[in-house]
Amino acid sequence: MGQLLKNAKMLDGKNNLIQKDVLIENGVIREVYEQISEEGHEIWDLEGLLLVPGFIDLHVHLREPGGEHKETIESGTKAAVKGGYTTIAAMPNTRPVPDNKAMMDALMDRIEKTAHCRVLPYASITERQAGKSMTDFSELLRAGAFAFTDDGVGVQSAGMMLAAMKEANKCNTVIVAHCEDNTLLPKGGAVHEGMFAQKENIPGIPSVSESVHVARDVLLAEAADARYHVCHVSTKETVRVIADAKRAGIKVTAEVTPHHLLLSDSDIPGQDSNFKMNPPLRGTEDKEALLEALKEGVIDFIATDHAPHHEDEKAQGMELAPFGIVGLETSFPLLYTNLVLKGKWTLQGLMDAMTRKPAEAFSLPYGKIEPGLAADLCVIDLNRKEIIDSKGFASKGKNTPFNGWECSGWPVATIVGGKIAYKKEEALIW
Ligand SMILES: NC(=O)N[C@@H](CC(=O)O)C(=O)O
C-alpha cells in the first residue's frame, strides 16, 4: 500500500501551477501523474494546496552539544519541519566542535536518535575552529561529515585556507566559509558601519571586512581548483566579487539569508538585539543588490543562518548580546509575502532557491518531486494568513526581528521520507 496525495497543485518549473497526484511507496516517490488510481492506497487529499519539494537549509545552528539552553537537535529540527524543511545542515560551532571522529560519531548518533528531519553535520576546517591546525578531512568524511566550515569565525590565515582547499579538492568535498577579516573589525562592532551605527554611536562593522575575505578566497579556490561556498553574503561588493569569480570559471557558490533580503540597517527600530546578527543588516543598496544577485543566479540559494540564543543572553542589549537570529519557522511565509506577493520575484524562483538550487550546489539527491527520489515534501497553504509570534515557535530561540509581521503562505504539512513529520491539523482535511 502506498500513500496517494490527491489534488495537489504543483509548480511545473516555469512558474505555472498544475494539478497532479503523487504516489509514495516505501518513502520514495513512485509516480507523479494527472490522475492516479486510488485502489489499494491510503488517500491524502490536498484539496488544491501547493505541494513542493521539502525545503533545504544548508546553514543552521542546532547548538547541540554544549548549547542546549539555546536549542537542541530535537527542538531545532522540530522548528525545521514546522517551517517546511526536510533537510538541514548543522553548523559545527558547538562545544565541543565536531573536529574528530569520536565527536562526529557522537553527533551522528544524537541526530539518528532525536532529529525530526534529515540533518547533515558539518565538520570544522580547523581544530576547535581556532584556525591553527587542520582537521582530518578524510576521517571526518568517513564518519559522516557533510562538508567543512569554521562558521562563526573566518579562517584568518590565507595559508590555512589554501591548505584546506587543496585537501577539500583531494577529498572531493566543499569548503564553506564565514567570510570575515578580524583585522578590519572595530572593538565592540555590533551593527553595519552605516547610518544606524552613526546615529546610535555604536561601533560599525565595515562591508569590506566581508568582501575582502571573499575576494581572497575565490582566488585561493582558483589556485587550489577547489569547490568553495560563501555563507550569508551581505554586501554589494561581495556580490560583485562572486559574479566576477563565476565569470572566470571558479567553482564558487553562495547563499543569502531571508533577513538580508528583507531588511536593511534603516529598519532597525532602536537598540533591539533581535536586529543584531553577523553579518549585520547592511544598507538598502546592499539589500537590493542581494535580491538582484539571487534572481540572476550570482547568489545560488537561500539559507536561514538560524542562530537561536537564550532570552537572557539577548536581553544584554545591542552591544553585549550575542549575534544571531532564528529563521527556520518564518522563512517561506516572509519571502513569499514580501517578495512574491509584492511582485518582486516569482514563486518558482523563490521555490528553486529553497529546494532545487541548494540540492544541486551540493549534489544532494533531494529538492525535486520526481519518481525515484525520497518523498521529502511540503504542503503549503498560500492563502493562510498568520501574524508571526515567536512565543509559538517550536524553536527554543525566540530571537526574531519579524515579530508582528503578517504573512501568507504557511507550511501546513511536512513529509520526510514518506512519513508525516509535521501537520497543522486545523488547516487540513486529511
Ligand atoms: N550568524 C550569527 O549572527 N551568529 C551565528 C554565527 C555565524 O553564523 O557566523 C551563531 O552561531 O550564533
Ligand SMILES: [Zn+2]
Ligand atoms: Zn557565519
Ligand SMILES: [Zn+2]
Ligand atoms: Zn551561521
